[in-house]
Structure formats: C-alpha cells, structure tokens
Amino acid sequence: xxxxxxxxxxxxxxxxxxxxxxxxxxxxxxxxxxxxxxxxxxxxxxxxxxxxxxxxxxxxxxxxxxxxxxxxxxxxxxxxxxxxxxxxxxxxxxxxxxxxxxxxxxxxxxxxxxxxxxxxxxxxxxxxxxxxxxxxxxxxxxxxxxxxxxxxxxxxxxxxxxxxxxxxxxxxxxxxxxxxxxxxxxxxxxxxxxxxxxxxxxxxxxxxxxxxxxxxxxxxxxxxxxxxxxxxxxxxxxxxxxxxxxxxxxxxxxxxxxxxxxxxxxxxxxxx
Amino acid sequence: xxxxxxxxxxxxxxxxxxxxxxxxxxxxxxxxxxxxxxxxxxxxxxxxxxxxxxxxxxxxxxxxxxxxxxxxxxxxxxxxxxxxxxxxxxxxxxxxxxxxxxxxxxxxxxxxxxxxxxxxxxxxxxxxxxxxxxxxxxxxxxxxxxxxxxxxxxxxxxxxxxxxxxxxxxxxxxxxxxxxxxxxxxxxxxxxxxxxxxxxxxxxxxxxxxxxxxxxxxxxxxxxxxxxxxxxxxxxxxxxxxxxxxxxxxxxxxxxxxxxxxxxxxxxxxxxxxxxxxxxxxxxxxxxxxxxxxxxxxxxxxxxxxxxxxxxxxxxxxx
Numbered sequence: 001x002x003x004x005x006x007x008x009x010x011x012x013x014x015x016x017x018x019x020x021x022x023x024x025x026x027x028x029x030x031x032x033x034x035x036x037x038x039x040x041x042x043x044x045x046x047x048x049x050x051x052x053x054x055x056x057x058x059x060x061x062x063x064x065x066x067x068x069x070x071x072x073x074x075x076x077x078x079x080x081x082x083x084x085x086x087x088x089x090x091x092x093x094x095x096x097x098x099x100x101x102x103x104x105x106x107x108x109x110x111x112x113x114x115x116x117x118x119x120x121x122x123x124x125x126x127x128x129x130x131x132x133x134x135x136x137x138x139x140x141x142x143x144x145x146x147x148x149x150x151x152x153x154x155x156x157x158x159x160x161x162x163x164x165x166x167x168x169x170x171x172x173x174x175x176x177x178x179x180x181x182x183x184x185x186x187x188x189x190x191x192x193x194x195x196x197x198x199x200x201x202x203x204x205x206x207x208x209x210x211x212x213x214x215x216x217x218x219x220x221x222x223x224x225x226x227x228x229x230x231x232x233x234x235x236x237x238x239x240x241x242x243x244x245x246x247x248x249x250x251x252x253x254x255x256x257x258x259x260x261x262x263x264x265x266x267x268x269x270x271x272x
Numbered sequence: 273x274x275x276x277x278x279x280x281x282x283x284x285x286x287x288x289x290x291x292x293x294x295x296x297x298x299x300x301x302x303x304x305x306x307x308x309x310x311x312x313x314x315x316x317x318x319x320x321x322x323x324x325x326x327x328x329x330x331x332x333x334x335x336x337x338x339x340x341x342x343x344x345x346x347x348x349x350x351x352x353x354x355x356x357x358x359x360x361x362x363x364x365x366x367x368x369x370x371x372x373x374x375x376x377x378x379x380x381x382x383x384x385x386x387x388x389x390x391x392x393x394x395x396x397x398x399x400x401x402x403x404x405x406x407x408x409x410x411x412x413x414x415x416x417x418x419x420x421x422x423x424x425x426x427x428x429x430x431x432x433x434x435x436x437x438x439x440x441x442x443x444x445x446x447x448x449x450x451x452x453x454x455x456x457x458x459x460x461x462x463x464x465x466x467x468x469x470x471x472x473x474x475x476x477x478x479x480x481x482x483x484x485x486x487x488x489x490x491x492x493x494x495x496x497x498x499x500x501x502x503x504x505x506x507x508x509x510x511x512x513x514x515x516x517x518x519x520x521x522x523x524x525x526x527x528x529x530x531x532x533x534x535x536x537x538x539x540x541x542x543x544x545x546x547x548x549x550x551x552x553x554x555x556x557x558x559x560x561x562x563x564x565x566x567x568x569x570x571x572x573x574x575x576x577x578x579x580x581x582x583x584x585x586x587x588x589x590x591x
Contacts, residue, residue, distance in 0.1 A: 076463075077458050077459070078458045078461050078462055078463045079461070081458065081459055081460055081461035081462075082461055084459075086459045088455070088459075092453075093453070093455050093456060094456055094459070095453065095456060096448070096449040096452035096453040096456055096457070097452060097453065098448070098452050098519055099445070099448060099449055099452060103445050103448075103449075104449075106445065107445060107446060107449055107457070107460055108460055110442060110460075110461075111460045111461050112460075112461040113461070115441075115445075115446050115462070116441070116442055116443060117438070117441045117442070117443060118441060118442055119440060119441060119442075120440055120441060120442045120444070120445035121440070147519065163460070164459075
C-alpha cells in the first residue's frame with residue numbers, strides 16, 4: 001500500500017526576485033507502507049525542502065501530497081501533524097526548553113488530539129512516561145521534572161525522537177537529525193531510531209549528510225540534485241550500495257555541473 | 273496604617289493585572305500594549321453596569337469578559353492577519369479609547385453612591401467585626417479598610433489558584449509550549465494562532481478583572497486610568513521574578529502577586545516621602561528599563577572581571 005504520495009510538486013522561493021531559488025522542480029515520489037527511505041543530496045539540492053513540503057511547513061506552488069490515503073495538499077502544518085512525526089536537525093527545535101521532560105512528553109502524547117482542561121500530567125500519564133523514558137537507557141526517568149533545556153543535545157534529540165513516535169505516526173520524518181550531535185550521541189540516536197522504526201514498522205523518510213548512514217540504513221535511497229530526484233535505488237541494488245559508491249555518484253554530478261559551466265562559458269565567449 | 277492597608281489593597285488588585293501581563297509577556301513573549309486599554313474597558317463596563325443597577329459581582333465578571341474580548345481582538349490581528357505584535361496591541365489599545373468613551377458615555381463615571389463590591393465588603397466587615405474601628409498592633413484601623421483588603425485577598429488567591437491549575441492542564445501546557453517553541457508545538461499538532469488568541473483573551477480578561485475591581489475600590493472609572501498600566505505590570509512581574517528567582521510555575525505566579533504588592537508599597541512610600549505624583553510614570557519606566565538591562569550588564573561585568581583575573585593569574589605564573 002502506498003503510504004506517501006508526492007505528485008509533481010514544484011516549489012520556488014522568492015519567485016521573480018534576484019534571489020529566486022527553484023528548490024523543487026517537478027518532484028514525484030511514491031513510498032510504500034513500512035518503507036524506510038534515505039534521502040541524500042548536496043547543499044541546496046532540495047532534500048530538506050522535500051521533507052518540509054511533506055510536513056506542510058509551506059504549501060507547494062503546484063502538485064499534490066497525500067499521506068496514508070488522505071490528500072493533505074491544503075492541510076496546514078499543525079493539521080498534518082496528526083499523521084506525521086518529526087525530528088529536526090537542530091536538537092533545540094523539537095522540545096520546549098522551559099517545560100519539564102514530563103510536560104514535553106505529555107504534550108507529545110496528545111499529538112493531533114484535542115487538548116482540553118484535563119491535567120496534562122495525570123498519574124496514568126506519569127507512569128507511562130517513566131516507563132518509556134527508561135527504555136531510552138539514559139537514566140532520564142529520574143529527572144522527569146527537570147526543565148528539558150538543562151539536557152545535552154543528544155539527550156534532547158533522543159527525547160524528540162521518543163516524542164515524534166509516542167503515538168505511532170503514519171509517517172516519520174527525520175531531517176538530518178544527527179548532524180548537530182557528537183559522533184557518540186549520533187550513533188546512539190541512530191540506534192534508537194532504527195529500533196523504533198523496526199519495532200513499529202514505521203514508514204520513514206530520513207535526510208542525511210552522512211554517506212555511512214545512507215549506505216547502512218533504510219531499504220531505499222533517493223539522491224536529489226538541483227531540486228530533482230536523480231537516482232532512486234531500492235531492493236538488492238540499495239543493499240549493495242556502499243558509501244564509496246555514493247561518493248562516486250556525487251563526483252559524477254559535480255563533473256557534470258562543471259561540464260555544464262564550461263559549456264556555458266564557451267557558448268558565452270563565442271556568441272556574446 | 274490606613275496608608276499601608278490602601279497600598280496593600282491596590283497592590284493586590286493590580287496583581288491580577290500583573291498576572292495578565294505575566295501571561296502575555298512571559299508565557300507568550302508578547303509585549304501586549306492592549307493592557308493599557310483593556311484595564312479601562314474592564315473598569316468602564318463594570319462601572320456602567322453597576323450604575324445601571326446591576327449587582328456588582330456579575331458586573332465585575334462582565335468587565336473581565338470585556339477585557340478578554342479586547343485581548344482576543346489583538347490575538348486575531350496578530351495571528352490571523354499577521355500584524356506585528358506591538359502594532360496589533362497599539363491598534364486595539366487606540367480603538368479601545370473610543371470604545372471605552374462610548375461605553376461610559378463620558379470620560380468619567382463616579383461610583384460613590386453605588387452598590388459595589390467595596391461597599392458590600394464594608395457592610396460585611398462592620399457586621400462581622402462589630403465595630404467601625406479595630407485596633408491592630410496598637411494602630412486604630414477602619415474595619416471597612418480591613419474588610420476590603422480581606423475581600424481582595426480572597427479574590428486574588430482564588431484567581432491565582434485557578435490560573436495555576438489552568439496552566440497545568442493539557443490546554444495550558446500547550447499554551448506555555450507555544451510561547452516557548454512554536455516550531456515544536458506546531459509539529460505536535462497545535463494551531464499556534466489559536467493558542468495566541470486564547471492566551472491573550474485570558475491575559476486581558478485578568479487585566480479587565482483588575483480594572484473592574486480597581487474602579488470599585490477607588491470609586492470611579494476614568495478613561496485615562498489605563499495609561500502606563502502595561503509598564504506597571506512589567507515592573508511587578510520583574511520584581512516578582514527577582515523575589516522568587518525560579519521558573520517554577522506556582523512560585524512565578526506568587527512572585528508576580530508579591531511583586532505587584534511590593535511595588536505599590538514602594539510607590540506609596542516614595543509618594544509619602546515627597547515624590548511628585550506627576551513623575552510616577554517616568555520613575556516606573558526608568559525602573560523597568562534598569563531591571564531589564566541590569567542582569568545582562570552585571571553578568572558581562574562579572575565575566576570581564578573573571579577574564580581579567582585569569583589574565584593576571586597567567587602573567588603571574590609566567591613570571
């Protein structure tokens with residue numbers, strides 16, 4: 001079954017100005033339920049923009065997005081959050097620093113549900129919190145009432161992941177969520193991510209800069225160049241890919257671009 | 273002693289305003305100038321209704337509702353029409369000046385002969401205490417002043433407890449998170465605009481309540497009474513934070529109340545010592561300015577000192 005359908009999505013930022021960026025040029029993508037898609041690409045290739053277009057941070061200029069069979073093209077971000085769990089690149093983005101660990105998690109426990117005048121932290125919620133936080137193996141269950149701002153980036157990112165997956169999301173979006181962490185914390189967060197993805201069979205899209213992660217994780221790999229999907233590997237082909245192969249592909253792209261530039265320069269010289 | 277009781281009563285009444293400013297300014301980081309207008313709206317709605325013979329309690333509550341509507345208007349301007357926070361507040365405050373005049377029909381509504389919460393407290397006080405003068409620690413105190421203070425005290429405690437409880441509900445927690453990290457709360461499915469509208473309505477509802485009580489306490493509603501109130505509220509919140517020195521919710525609310533009372537006492541003492549009442553707003557503004565920049569400046573000075581100390585140490589050990 002198709003869990004995520006992106007059809008001919010186009011997004012241009014600052015249209016008609018000198019700063020015009022054609023971030024997504026006619027991107028189509030269909031992701032099967034339970035699939036774990038890794039997205040790579042150079043800076044400005046549109047990989048994060050693609051994720052944001054799916055999450056609803058902005059509306060696409062044209063094209064459609066549907067998640068779990070629902071057309072969400074015109075849904076604002078907070079409405080899509082019913083279906084989508086997200087972890088951001090910046091470890092500070094996913095949590096409210098002045099609220100306690102428990103309060104942050106209690107907020108996540110009601111993702112996409114109405115929020116009324118019941119206590120945010122009832123005894124039942126509290127019990128479940130302690131249990132699930134101790135499953136992270138970070139000893140945070142004893143610090144549930146501390147403000148989350150007092151934790152390290154790695155701890156906050158682990159908690160953000162727990163929050164994004166607290167209620168099983170139809171789609172999990174990970175946007176370079178280990179890029180800002182030290183190597184040890186990054187490994188830990190990646191391990192927690194793969195654990196929960198496997199346990200709950202989550203449909204996942206992960207953007208990454210790390211070729212090691214791209215080669216080792218997921219069952220499908222998409223490489224974006226200049227707002228388009230250039231390569232799409234899956235199945236045995238994806239499993240065979242190694243980090244070096246991916247670097248080679250990037251080198252190809254780079255050479256191609258340089259060729260374009262030289263050709264453009266030649267043309268300019270002969271005609272202008 | 274009468275002066276002290278009066279300062280305490282006004283301080284407590286204005287602590288509701290401080291609690292409102294705490295919500296807009298600290299919970300939402302929204303410097304909400306609507307306050308200057310909504311305090312008068314609360315006062316004028318309550319005053320006019322009381323003059324027309326409404327019982328003071330529902331009139332007071334409707335005054336709070338008037339303030340809440342004003343706050344919701346500011347919230348809608350900002351959240352739905354994307355108008356800058358300060359400008360949204362300024363627009364509503366300006367509009368409220370005319371609206372308040374319309375409500376009152378003139379610039380001042382006296383309540384001297386009317387049946388207000390204050391006169392009811394007086395009557396109750398005299399009946400319970402059985403005398404018009406009471407001795408406290410050797411001072412002669414009017415029973416009515418004491419009764420008014422007691423009534424205000426009870427109202428503030430009830431409102432503060434309700435506020436504390438509300439901020440710990442699912443809705444209240446989402447509201448606090450909205451002020452803290454909009455991106456996060458949006459990703460958890462909360463409409464940030466709605467939270468801001470509800471939050472500002474709540475904040476200005478408290479401000480309106482404060483205005484309604486103030487009008488009944490001082491015996492009139494005046495179209496000018498709101499000028500500088502938001503700065504007053506900020507001063508109270510800042511003093512409160514210095515007093516409790518924590519981010520724990522219950523203590524922060526208590527701090528805002530204590531800050532308001534303390535500030536009013538300081539003002540009463542300063543006025544008694546000869547401060548020209550005309551200078552009061554200037555002094556308040558300078559005070560808030562100092563309170564806003566001092567913590568940063570002190571930290572910088574301390575850092576510079578420790579760097580110097582290190583350098584001295586280093587040059588010492590090099591020798």
